[in-house]
Amino acid sequence: MLQIEKGQDIKQELLHRYKTILPDELIKIWEDNGLARLMGEYLKAVNPEDYQELLKETYFRGNISIPILVTAFGDIVTFEEGQYIGMVKYKNGNFVMLAKNFKRFIQNLGDDYFLEKYFQIPQYIEAVNKLGKLEQDECFGYVPLLGLGGSEKIQNLKKVKIREYIELISQLVGKIGM
Template sequence: MIYRDFHRENEIGNDVIKKYSDILPKELISIWKKYGTGSMMNGFLKVVNPDEYIEILRESFADYEGVVPVMLTAFGDIITINSEGRVDIIYYRYGYYSVIATGWEMFEVFAGDSFMNERMFKNILYNAAVEKHGRVEFEECFGYVPLLALGGNETVDNLKKIKTKEHIEVIIEMVGIISDMKSIIM
């Protein structure tokens, strides 16, 4: 179960729950009611209020129509659910997005499996980053400085704690909006 070490940040208001209850999977709505927003998986995954990230998603992702941001990774990647229930991840650090599950239940199973978790989230450096820099706060992520797209190296030494929204904005300003889809063959 991916929620076993959930650390609550805030509750999600009834207005937000009502707004998305006919759009998002019932399982996710139940998580919102039970836990609210917060982090889990040793701080790597964050359940977010979609309304706080929908605007930046629209500004940064070419395929944003019918897509709802529901989670973030500690590397500033946004996990979304589309109108058919498909779960995607926008890897801002790499400049593309991928389908990671065909439904929410499958996503939860994959996220709870260490092999699949590593493949989906590309989180191999996370524990080393936490050891070197400490855990990120809820509004922060680890960002590569310099950005990978600008020649930065994918090393723990190049990771810095950065505000998530500002980091995404810098990536988009420097690299452009995310429009490429790549398979993460499992």
């Protein structure tokens, strides 16, 4: 069973605006838990409007993608073409498709192979133990950036603001997928 922690409530206007656009399962999470945190706070539900412009500016499919979740490492999970779940992995400069639909994505979150392949759960646990829990607008970022010769070591992680981290990486590598 997926671990979900209640987050900040979602305004009714936002729910109404996305009810026919986003998957029913995500809308149900929003209704019951607001901007919930999932998987021990590794994933955070986000207001798509807070990240939509940033996604358009930094991801080649940003104009057909809706940001729905952010990982503890500043990756944006997207809803694309009305069904697919993808992830823009800014720190690595690439993107992956995670599932054909949101229901399958949620099911995959219970699969150890899937988690190991796409997420950094052990590093996250270590980072939380070392640096503490993240705020809604924070992620763990590598300093120096991986693209500037940094390495994926725990001692190189710092708490950073998600948007600023993504913007900085994008200035370095350009639009993801181009």
